[in-house]
Amino acid sequence: MRRILWLAIIFTLLIYARPANSWIYASDKGKMTSDTACMEDDLEFTGQTEDVRKMGLLEDMSDVVYRYINRYSDNSSVKRSLFYRLVPFFLALMVLFVLSIVSIMIVVFTVKKLRYNRSRKRSRIWNNYRDILVEYLNHNNEHDVPGFPGLDHQLHKKILIRQLYELANAIYGKKQLKLQELYERKNLHPYLTRKIRTGWWPIKAVYLKYLSIRPFREGSVKDIARLTKSRNHQVRLYSQLAFISHHPDQAFAFLDGYDYTLSEWDQMNLYEAMIHNSIPIPDLYQYLHSDNVSVVIFALRLIRWYYVKAREPEELLYFIHHPNHQVRLEAYKTIVDLNIRGVEDIFRYHYLKESVAVKKVMIDYFERNKKLSKELYQEILELEGDKEMVFYLLQSLHNQSFNSQEELHAILEETDDPAIQAMCRHIIENAY
């Protein structure tokens, strides 16, 4: 598609680059003399001499338009107007618009045709390879790798790599090992690395993504460590995924001295790559000392998701004083999920200073440890003005235990506040 666009641009440039007056000579020699004669009649208007022959298409058009304008009215005010003076500019743009319109129509129909042809060809190869792969995965011996017709061609290689990637994402075990065998025996690795080395960034990103799963793990990939700190976000992310897959023993080595921000999207992809490739959990606590806040957040999340206990609770408690709200929130969540004991008083101390999101996490902690009593509820209720928080508190109280459900019923009976009554009824009736 890009080639077509380039062709259209080159075609347009060529049209403009043609020598002056060549339009008259090349396309309409017969009419040239009469046109030139007409022009010569108007020499007094154009103020030019016989040089008229050296004029280009735009000058010719301007001249014709000016001639008609002047023939219609010889009013000097028309000649003084800006519209009149801008006629050559309008004509130049009109030529450009006409060329654009024609080019767009050609491009749209050509692209459609090419896309149709290519998709037919692709689906034919895809179906053929799919049948071969099904046969190989279900019936053949691991080392009995089948032949794939036309695999010398780039398109065929691309399709096979894509199929291997999709299959490897969906299947595990022996069949995935078969895919790995196929990948090696069909010599796809050099093709893939060449694409990463020579392709522009969108291509690099796609092929780096392929490298992030097991069957593509074999073979070294030059420069992959360097690419994990690439300036291009896509290349950086997918090379990090590939790096995790290729260097499972030092999966997050690229986070040392990492200067970029790890967005939630990046974190999600990195975590998914770790899960998918069964990467051994690295020492996550070392990343808590990073100067990069996003790395600290990611480390806190991984500690929580992998349930990696802290050697000392202070290692995590330190972060509830962090100036960054997100770090504090993740620290609280991690403390709650790891169920670090004996932090109730610290939580109570910080409760009023924190955001709604953090407060909810604190209440989760009390609920989990069955520390939410009617008394604590009353205590928080006195401090809390936000109805959203009161509702959350009541929900947590209800979810804590069977006894606390009874307490919620008691609150419903005792309270005169219609809002709290409505909250209690909601919680009781909507409990699953």
Place this chain on the structure above:
Amino acid sequence: MGNFFEGFTTVIDNFILFYSIAITGSYLILGVISGYNLNRYMRRNRATDYHKIINSPLAPEISVIAPCYNESGSIVANIRALLNLHYNNYDVIIVNDGSTDDSLQRAIEAYELEQVSFYINEKLSTEQVRAVYRSTNKAYHNLTMVDKENGGKSDALNAGLNVSDNSYVVCLDVDSIIEHDALLKLAQPFLDHHKKRLIAVGGVVHVANSCKIEKGRLIERRVPGKFFPRIQVIEYARAFLIGRISWSRMNGLLIISGAIGMFDREAVIGSGGYLTETVGEDMELVVRMRRYMYEKGVRHKVIYLPDPLLWTEVPDNRKILGRQRNRWMRGTMDTLFVHKKLFFNPKYGSLGMLGYPYWFFFEWLAPIVEIFGFLYFLTMAMLGAINWPLFFTILLFIYLFALAFSFFSILYDELTFHPYQSPRENMRLFLSAMAEPFLYHPLVVYWSIRGNISYLRGNRAWGSMKRAGFT
């Protein structure tokens, strides 16, 4: 006298000329920026796998809020389509805005709904909520139906916002066809943005007239058979793929289409939710949210995705289309006047310095200048002061510009998401684009002028928007 007349016409001529150059120049700039942005987006997304969001612990929790009013014929299928979206962490809130038909009853029967006690934290004031329904069937555990007194679309959306307790909300028209992966695509930018707080994301809306639809799902995409909807395909492509994508790049967006948009719920509620006294609630909300963010000193962003996320039925007759355009103009004026403080105000960044002035000069004023120019032309023609060859040269220039601009939007559509399969469909679009400046644009100008007059007369009504329904 002669000198005065000449001086007067020169001033008017030059004003119209400079205005035309400014508007065509701005369109050209927008076209270039959107081309660049689309190209970059397409390249960036070659490797993106949206489905990873489904199983991620970081996937944001979303509430899909869909107001409904007298949708008896399609409510069941449309709710089913919403319940079948590809996303893990979401709930669906249907707000029955006092329908006078049996929409509510049909939904109750189809989804085994029963009335429950429901505490609503009324952060936004709305008309009274009569009842809240939830399903007894676990398969529909994420469906909530709110029945309330009629208060209009904005009021219904506010009620939905009160009921929701998720961090993000997707507000959409229940009678539209949503793409199954729309939530994944809308959620992804919220995960990927870290430099600025992302408060709203919109997606491209396509025209669904003549498309084949079954059980709330789009089966076959077709260019509409009727002229008006077909022209609107081009109009939407221009507005979304060129206009909004380029404004998204410049962070100057004033509007996220009311048909579909995902919002940071905290920012919506913080800024006061949807305004019920306006007919342009979608635009007004985005402007108010952004204003709120600027005034709080929060660096933020509003973006538009070029992905076609929703297919909607557009008016197919002149009367209803006229009403819709009239309403759009009133909504635009309302927003511009309510937030006049933004006008060239550097405190509001790109919104105040670029987005707002553009809408003021080229969205609101353009039809007024056009009609003024037309009346001026008629007067001059009657006085015999028109130089016809010059006039036709300029007319041809404007026509070719309009045509090239429409063709570019069709090209962008084709190079990005190519919604239509057959070349014949594209040919029909090209031919319609050729007819548009003569057969459609004058009507749009007329409706916009009527919108201006209605607004000045104090008309704030939505007007009836009867739809033919999908086949």
